[in-house]
Amino acid sequence: MHLMLSHVFSLLCSFSAANAPAVAPAPRPIEFAVIESSCSTEGSHIRQFAFDANPNTYFASERNAAKSDHLTLTFDQPVSLKTVSVLTGTPNNEFALRAATLEVSTQGTDFESVATFADGKAEWSGNGKLVKAVRVRVIEDLKHPLVVREITLDSDPKVVTFRYPIEFTLDVKDAPEMKEWGQKVVRICEREYAMICDELSSEGFRPLTQIHLSLKSDYNGVAAAGGGRITGSVKYFKAHPGDIGAMVHETVHCVQNYRARNLPGWLVEGIADYVRFWKYEPGKAGRLTPERANYDASYRTTAAFLAFVSANYDPKTVTKLNALLRADKYDAGVWKTLTGKSVEELNQEWKRSLAR
Numbered sequence: 476m477h478l479m480l481s482h483v484f485s486l487l488c489s490f491s492a493a494n495a496p497a498v499a500p501a502p503r504p505i506e507f508a509v510i511e512s513s514c515s516t517e518g519s520h521i522r523q524f525a526f527d528a529n530p531n532t533y534f535a536s537e538r539n540a541a542k543s544d545h546l547t548l549t550f551d552q553p554v555s556l557k558t559v560s561v562l563t564g565t566p567n568n569e570f571a572l573r574a575a576t577l578e579v580s581t582q583g584t585d586f587e588s589v590a591t592f593a594d595g596k597a598e599w600s601g602n603g604k605l606v607k608a609v610r611v612r613v614i615e616d617l618k619h620p621l622v623v624r625e626i627t628l629d630s631d632p633k634v635v636t637f638r639y640p641i642e643f644t645l646d647v648k649d650a651p652e653m654k655e656w657g658q659k660v661v662r663i664c665e666r667e668y669a670m671i672c673d674e675l676s677s678e679g680f681r682p683l684t685q686i687h688l689s690l691k692s693d694y695n696g697v698a699a700a701g702g703g704r705i706t707g708s709v710k711y712f713k714a715h716p717g718d719i720g721a722m723v724h725e726t727v728h729c730v731q732n733y734r735a736r737n738l739p740g741w742l743v744e745g746i747a748d749y750v751r752f753w754k755y756e757p758g759k760a761g762r763l764t765p766e767r768a769n770y771d772a773s774y775r776t777t778a779a780f781l782a783f784v785s786a787n788y789d790p791k792t793v794t795k796l797n798a799l800l801r802a803d804k805y806d807a808g809v810w811k812t813l814t815g816k817s818v819e820e821l822n823q824e825w826k827r828s829l830a831r
């Protein structure tokens with residue numbers, strides 16, 4: 476109503492456009508929600524599949540659901556909720572929920588029941604109520620697992636569904652005291668996953684949906700990744716708990732998922748550090764020594780070179796290089812195709828820009 480009145484007012488007074496009362500911009504969508512459950516995940520049926528806009532995938536609990544078990548979706552900020560509907564059971568209609576309620580919470584702590592499940596479905600019209608979290612809660616012991624196919628929301632602002640569903644599992648058996656730190660890291664890596672997958676997208680490629688992160692006492696490096704597994708050193712991360720970017724770097728390797736052998740290691744590491752230092756934590760890479768900089772010096776030095784080429788030639792440089800590496804079509808000639816210049820010419824230009 477306010478918007479309409481101010482609109483009429485501006486017409487009547489015939490202000491210049493610059494003076495006209497501004498119409499409030501649409502609120503930015505909520506980019507991330509956290510989805511948790513009291514039940515652990517069965518196989519590959521991860522929690523984020525319950526909020527991925529794809530009714531063919533679903534969350535399933537490992538064990539039969541008991542009274543008070545839940546699956547809870549918590550938004551970064553409260554949203555004005557118009558409707559929420561939840562579909563449970565597998566696509567074959569197994570394990571549709573009956574003895575359960577749909578609940579909402581304004582703060583994310585205390586919940587109120589707003590609908591009960593019938594034939595595996597529940598829905599509620601929130602009429603704009605501010606809601607921070609919605610959850611499915613089982614109200615009696617069941618003889619089957621908790622299976623949630625899809626939560627669908629209509630809200631203002633909109634909550635973005637998981638475009639690249641991912642679930643990290645954490646193993647801190649070697650250092651139980653690192654559990655809290657590990658959970659924090661896992662949450663950050665899950666949150667950054669869509670950004671990483673967008674940066675490293677390529678035709679027909681589907682990123683991993685599960686990554687196992689373990690902290691090991693007998694591991695002497697910093698961290699390493701391969702085949703959906705990340706290993707980190709207990710000793711290193713105890714001494715450097717702030718170096719979460721190192722785990723984001725390893726998560727990038729999991730998304731790269733290159734199969735070919737003999738790829739240029741400097742570029743593989745350069746891309747991982749480019750995503751880390753130019754997308755996840757810009758400005759943290761530190762200063763380069765111009766005399767020692769070279770495009771193939773790996774890690775953050777190559778990352779800086781990639782940033783230079785991205786800024787001056789093509790903002791999609793890293794996405795394109797990643798696609799070539801993933802398809803095993805990378806060779807030194809691709810720089811000329813992408814930018815019109817050889818990698819040596821680009822190197823000289825970049826080094827001159829550093830010396831300035």
Ligand SMILES: [Zn+2]
Pocket residue numbers: 724725728744747
């Ligand atoms: Zn690396």
